[in-house]
Amino acid sequence: MSILQVQECQGRLRKAMRLTLKEDEIAYLEGRKGTIAIAKSKGLFFYLETEAEERILFTEPEDLMVASSWGVGNKVKRALACTIFQLREMQAPLIVLPKGHPASPRLKVVVSIGERTRCSCQIQPGTHPEQDVLCSCDEFHHMEIIGRPGGAEILGLAEEESNIAIQKL
């Protein structure tokens, strides 16, 4: 990984970073309260299932799967890796709950799939339709993760708060 530049944003140091990420790897950004995992989508498609219909989400080879959870530690990392693995390698469908479903507040991992993901702490988990917004902890608020050839670029990563590790998925 390489740091491209460090900027001050809202009184905090924020850095732009480029990660090298192979198709069989997963990157973890671990903060104080939350963890984000990043993996390549490998250009695969994903099933979105609603009560009414099935939709297919197509991706480009350099697109990313970004998963977010509210917690830190090995248990959380395993949950994030498991979610990405199920979706990507097992082609598990995404079952879409209707708004207000009682299970929504119990869910532990949120996922964004696409070229670019913007993290926000100001949205309710799983309740927004925008394709590029992902609910996250406040420490990742305003962070942007973009798929790049051979890896990912992370914009707005808080300088002092995150550990980054890349592992085999």
Place this chain on the structure above:
Amino acid sequence: MCTVGGGPDIGNIESLAAKDYECLDCKNQFKGMGRRPMCPSCKSRNVKAV
């Protein structure tokens, strides 16, 4: 989109732009989003928007 593992909830999915496609190889019809459509049944890229 934001989805949730285990029982994903991506909110008002019907408002997301999707196109209807037909596979010219296996005639499967499906609704898809994204730039590189592929038939989810036979994996062919020989598809057209209908």
